[in-house]
Amino acid sequence: MNQISRLIIQKVKTLAEAEVPDELRSKRKAITTLLPYAIWLEQDGQPEILDTFLHAVRASKTLYFTWSRANQFAGTLFSEASPRAIVLASPYILRKAPGRDDMVQRWAAAASVVPYTEEVAQSVVEALLQIAFNHELLPHLTNIWSWLTKRPSLPPVSMGRSLGIHPNTINVVRELGDTEILKSYLLLVWSEWNRIWYKGSFDEMCASTREDFGGIGMGHHRADLIQRLDHILVQLDRGLEYLKQHNPDLNEDSVRRMGDQYGELRNILLGMNIEAIARTSYPMVILPCILTETDVHRISHNVYVCAASPMSITPRV
Amino acid sequence: MEVGNKTMDDWRMGEFGTAPDQDVAKAPRNRKQEILSAREDYRSQFYKHYRKEAEDYDREFMEKHDEDLNTTLIFVSFRRCSGVRMLTRSQAGLFSAVTSAFIIDVQSQLRPDPNDETVALLRVLIYKVDNTTFGNDPPALPQWTGPPHMVVQVQAILYASLAASLLSALLAMLGKQWLNRYVSTDLRGTAVERSQNRQRKLDGIITWYFDYVMEALPLMLQAALLLLGCALSRYLWEVNPTVASVILTVTAFGIFFYIFIIAAGAASENCPYQTPGSQALRYLRRRVQRVFFLAASVVVSTFRRSEVFKTVVNNFEQYHPWWSGDNIKPFLKVTALEIPRAFATDAYRLGRATVRLFSTLRHLGPAMATLSVSLARKAHNRLRGVPSTPGQGLDQRTTTLDFRCISWILQTSLDKAVHLLTLKHLVTTPTLASVNPTLVADCFDVFIGCIKGVDNHKVVIAQGLEELATVSALCFFNLVSHLLVVDPTSSILEGARQRCLEVLPAYAYFNGHEPYYTMNTACCLLVPKWRLLYFQWSDYKPSTNEHSMVAKSLVKFARFEYQGAPQAKVPRLILRFALHSLSLYPPPPTSIIADCLSIVAIDLGCDVPDTGAMTSDERWVCI
Numbered sequence: 001m002n003q004i005s006r007l008i009i010q011k012v013k014t015l016a017e018a019e020v021p022d023e024l025r026s027k028r029k030a031i032t033t034l035l036p037y038a039i040w041l042e043q044d045g046q047p048e049i050l051d052t053f054l055h056a057v058r059a060s061k062t063l064y065f066t067w068s069r070a071n072q073f074a075g076t077l078f079s080e081a082s083p084r085a086i087v088l089a090s091p092y093i094l095r096k097a098p099g100r101d102d103m104v105q106r107w108a109a110a111a112s113v114v115p116y117t118e119e120v121a122q123s124v125v126e127a128l129l130q131i132a133f134n135h136e137l138l139p140h141l142t143n144i145w146s147w148l149t150k151r152p153s154l155p156p157v158s159m160g161r162s163l164g165i166h167p168n169t170i171n172v173v174r175e176l177g178d179t180e181i182l183k184s185y186l187l188l189v190w191s192e193w194n195r196i197w198y199k200g201s202f203d204e205m206c207a208s209t210r211e212d213f214g215g216i217g218m219g220h221h222r223a224d225l226i227q228r229l230d231h232i233l234v235q236l237d238r239g240l241e242y243l244k245q246h247n248p249d250l251n252e253d254s255v256r257r258m259g260d261q262y263g264e265l266r267n268i269l270l271g272m273n274i275e276a277i278a279r280t281s282y283p284m285v286i287l288p289c290i291l292t293e294t295d296v297h298r299i300s301h302n303v304y305v306c307a308a309s310p311m312s313i314t315p316r317v
Numbered sequence: 318m319e320v321g322n323k324t325m326d327d328w329r330m331g332e333f334g335t336a337p338d339q340d341v342a343k344a345p346r347n348r349k350q351e352i353l354s355a356r357e358d359y360r361s362q363f364y365k366h367y368r369k370e371a372e373d374y375d376r377e378f379m380e381k382h383d384e385d386l387n388t389t390l391i392f393v394s395f396r397r398c399s400g401v402r403m404l405t406r407s408q409a410g411l412f413s414a415v416t417s418a419f420i421i422d423v424q425s426q427l428r429p430d431p432n433d434e435t436v437a438l439l440r441v442l443i444y445k446v447d448n449t450t451f452g453n454d455p456p457a458l459p460q461w462t463g464p465p466h467m468v469v470q471v472q473a474i475l476y477a478s479l480a481a482s483l484l485s486a487l488l489a490m491l492g493k494q495w496l497n498r499y500v501s502t503d504l505r506g507t508a509v510e511r512s513q514n515r516q517r518k519l520d521g522i523i524t525w526y527f528d529y530v531m532e533a534l535p536l537m538l539q540a541a542l543l544l545l546g547c548a549l550s551r552y553l554w555e556v557n558p559t560v561a562s563v564i565l566t567v568t569a570f571g572i573f574f575y576i577f578i579i580a581a582g583a584a585s586e587n588c589p590y591q592t593p594g595s596q597a598l599r600y601l602r603r604r605v606q607r608v609f610f611l612a613a614s615v616v617v618s619t620f621r622r623s624e625v626f627k628t629v630v631n632n633f634e635q636y637h638p639w640w641s642g643d644n645i646k647p648f649l650k651v652t653a654l655e656i657p658r659a660f661a662t663d664a665y666r667l668g669r670a671t672v673r674l675f676s677t678l679r680h681l682g683p684a685m686a687t688l689s690v691s692l693a694r695k696a697h698n699r700l701r702g703v704p705s706t707p708g709q710g711l712d713q714r715t716t717t718l719d720f721r722c723i724s725w726i727l728q729t730s731l732d733k734a735v736h737l738l739t740l741k742h743l744v745t746t747p748t749l750a751s752v753n754p755t756l757v758a759d760c761f762d763v764f765i766g767c768i769k770g771v772d773n774h775k776v777v778i779a780q781g782l783e784e785l786a787t788v789s790a791l792c793f794f795n796l797v798s799h800l801l802v803v804d805p806t807s808s809i810l811e812g813a814r815q816r817c818l819e820v821l822p823a824y825a826y827f828n829g830h831e832p833y834y835t836m837n838t839a840c841c842l843l844v845p846k847w848r849l850l851y852f853q854w855s856d857y858k859p860s861t862n863e864h865s866m867v868a869k870s871l872v873k874f875a876r877f878e879y880q881g882a883p884q885a886k887v888p889r890l891i892l893r894f895a896l897h898s899l900s901l902y903p904p905p906p907t908s909i910i911a912d913c914l915s916i917v918a919i920d921l922g923c924d925v926p927d928t929g930a931m932t933s934d935e936r937w938v939c940i
Contacts, residue, residue: 004914007923015921029892030920036900037910069893073900080902 005049008034012052016059021248024060031056032067035089039077042085054088054119061157061248066092078103083110084120091126091160104131108141121152125188129164132172145176148184156193156246164189167200174208182212183221187228190265192235193247195258202261209268216276222269229266233259356745360719363742364509366735367726371515374729375500382496382531389489389534412538413482416545420475423552426468429461471552478544485537492531513718520721532593539575546571624659624666628652719746720753727759733785736763740788749799754809757800760793761813764836765820776821787835791866794835797842798870802877814843838867841890842874864905868898868912875916876925887920 012031015024024031031053038049057065074093078086090107094100111124124147154161163169164185173185186205196202213221235243236259243250440456448455499518506514522528546568553561581588582595583602620626629652633639636648723743727736740763743756767786769779778786800810817840859867871894875887895913898905918925 004911004918004923004925007925008914008918008921011918011921011923026886027921029889030887030917033892033896033899033913033917036896037914040899040904067892067896069896070900073896076900076902 009048009052012056016056019059021059021061024056025062028060028065029067032070035070036073036077039081039085039089043082050085050088057092058155063157063159063162068096071096074103078106083114086110087114087120088123091123091130094127095130108144111147112143118152121147121150122154125152126154126158126160129160133163133166133168145181148181148188151184151187154188161189161191162194165196165198165201167198167204170201170204170208174212179212179221182208183224186225190228190232190262192232192243192258195254196261205265206268209265210272214272219276222273226266226269229262232262359742359745363738364512366738367512367722368508370726370730371512379496379500385531386489386492389485389538416475416479416482420479423468423472423475427464427472433459467551467555471548474544474548478541478548481537481541481544485534488530488534512722513715516718516722516725536593624662625656628655628659716748717751720751720756724753724756724759727763733782737785737788740792743792744788749795752796752799754800754807757793757796757809757813758816760789760796761816764789764793790835794839794867795870797839798874801842802873810843817844835863835867861906864898864909868909872912872915875919879919887916891916892920
């Protein structure tokens with residue numbers, strides 16, 4: 001049996017490292033079949049197969065790698081698996097698992113005891129974003145949301161990020177009333193790798209930036225958000241070919257729409273910056289940002305604009 | 318990791334009840350010996366019942382054929398006339414006597430008659446004495462120019478009749494000799510060997526169409542009678558047409574009556590007047606019907622796809638109602654204009670299809686040659702009574718006979734206890750390498766015999782037959798998975814597939830029974846539609862033995878599927894099984910986990926060592 005396990009591990013690693021996602025995807029059912037066994041072994045202190053599975057999933061660059069048949073066994077797997085295994089496996093089986101209430105609680109409990117690593121944080125956030133939009137338990141599991149503030153780097157192809165932009169999720173996050181979590185959430189879901197599919201989401205995000213990040217006290221949050229958006233826009237400017245290397249599902253239309261959406265969000269934030277500056281009579285320094293000519297005209301007459309970096313704004317003489 | 322500690326062989330020994338429960342802590346060698354002894358126990362019990370069934374069957378078989386042969390012999394000759402049957406035999410023996418009498422009577426006409434010559438010489442003497450006695454017509458000595466044509470014809474037919482009757486007598490005597498040899502008891506060998514020898518002889522009777530030869534005897538006698546009637550009619554027609562007409566009438570009546578009973582027998586299987594001719598006619602009718610309907614459907618579908626037909630139909634629809642005064646003219650005009658073009662299109666397509674057909678036929682030659690060689694080899698092996706698979710040896714020959722004995726007893730016995738014992742023997746057979754494919758149908762029939770009914774799509778097993786259902790399902794599954802590997806195009810599999818669809822109602826499932834895994838898996842392997850519609854692994858936790866058996870077979874099947882086409886994937890059903898098995902808690906025994914991992918490895922394209930050829934005992938030792 002060990003011999004067969006070694007053969008499998010070696011084969012899956014070879015497939016993952018060969019960077020041929022199509023071949024990996026064609027074997028996704030077989031690789032998913034390993035997941036329960038990998039979870040059992042991880043519990044016994046043998047994480048090799050689980051790690052190999054996770055490696056294969058990331059290398060496949062697909063949203064739907066896991067075979068849906070595995071979801072029906074999630075209850076059995078979660079009942080006996082170790083916290084680390086639960087946390088690492090949950091992004092791939094928790095989303096469509098039947099009767100998720102108890103599993104979500106088990107998952108949240110596991111996340112609370114598992115030691116922090118980048119990989120764990122990534123898995124927790126992935127799973128959280130996947131299930132957040134239609135699960136009523138999550139608003140009550142306040143601790144779990146704090147994982148967002150760790151801001152793990154999600155892979156270019158991320159089911160969590162794709163589902164995390166659902167309007168319901170934004171509402172849930174906003175209702176938490178924690179600006180830091182909300183900002184972290186936006187920083188995670190805004191990405192050059194996926195566009196904001198839902199019209200309602202985009203509207204909700206616009207509303208959130210206006211309502212939750214308004215005012216002079218929110219300047220540093222806005223600066224973080226603007227910085228993120230700038231980074232996204234720069235990445236989008238590198239062209240479709242570059243983006244497709246990391247996320248094959250992207251197309252020209254998506255990239256164009258992303259540019260529009262994130263540009264508009266950035267404009268909103270900039271506008272709010274300017275409004276905030278206009279309301280104050282004190283010289284202030286805002287974090288680096290780029291102001292367009294239009295932005296400059298919108299600044300009220302008693303404000304000086306100096307195009308230095310960091311940009312300083314001083315009252316006009 | 319905690320694993321279950323029961324294996325397939327535990328179940329084989331423990332749950333069948335005849336072998337003592339096993340202590341899992343015992344050394345593998347002891348266990349293996351116990352397994353072997355349990356297997357021998359099943360085998361000896363099976364052959365004990367086999368002997369009993371065989372004796373009953375052979376007695377009936379001998380009585381039937383012996384009676385038939387005696388009747389034939391009596392009808393042909395006076396041989397063995399004795400006792401109370403004297404009257405019947407005397408009447409029947411008349412056939413040979415009458416034929417011989419006619420032959421003797423007509424035989425004289427084949428030579429010149431000395432009386433005719435004497436009369437002619439006397440006439441010459443009288444003419445010499447008085448040349449006015451015969452007027453102007455002087456007598457001449459007759460010249461023999463051979464027998465009359467009619468006499469030769471009649472004699473030939475009579476001899477043909479006699480030859481046919483004597484040949485049937487010869488065959489009847491040989492038949493009695495063959496039967497005596499069949500029932501003769503071997504003086505050497507164990508009970509198992511003698512039983513297998515008997516089975517070998519019985520298989521030979523089937524393979525060499527003994528029944529057809531026996532059926533041919535009455536046919537030959539009937540032909541002899543017909544020939545006698547024809548000869549008599551022809552002969553008497555020359556002697557006296559009035560007398561001949563009586564014979565002709567009776568012969569014609571006999572012929573028409575015979576044709577009528579053949580037709581009646583062919584028309585209805587319930588008709589009591591069955592003859593070999595009826596059966597042949599019924600078989601031919603089915604074949605002709607099938608060919609006719611096939612040809613008709615081809616013609617109709619070709620016609621419907623033709624451009625001419627489409628054009629006419631389109632115009633009918635376009636100019637509806639086409640018979641009205643305004644429409645009839647444009648309809649006819651457009652149709653007449655379009656028909657030549659459509660006809661030309663059809664002619665072009667037909668020509669293209671013909672050219673393709675000929676180009677295909679050109680490549681058909683080598684394929685046909687290969688097929689012929691293969692068929693000839695199979696036929697040769699079949700007539701020799703050996704399996705067509707390679708690697709034959711004494712053990713394999715014994716195993717083959719073993720399977721034939723099992724198949725025979727499943728087909729002939731009605732006793733459920735005997736069925737159960739037989740199937741236990743089958744399920745503990747270590748290898749299916751030379752299995753008789755008809756066992757698939759036999760096992761399925763036994764399983765179906767255990768079903769009480771179907772309640773709300775759920776199959777209900779009759780009370781008291783649960784064990785038989787379980788064992789028969791296991792055997793069925795084993796055989797199906799084995800056949801799918803060794804001969805996936807087997808007609809036996811196709812037959813089993815049809816039977817599954819016919820016998821089991823749509824959406825039937827086996828939840829709640831021990832053979833759930835096995836029957837569902839077997840049905841899914843057999844009938845592709847079943848895979849998607851009816852199968853839910855998650856509803857059921859199988860027993861270790863059932864699980865182990867299914868896992869072992871599916872690994873073998875997965876390996877075969879992948880080896881058959883390296884780019885192909887292992888069927889999804891098998892991966893689902895592996896997923897389900899690996900997800901169970903507590904985890905299944907190590908052997909099952911190893912099988913599931915093997916399935917995954919095979920699908921991933923790993924070079925997995927072949928453990929499928931291991932016997933159950935070896936497998937157990939490995940565990």
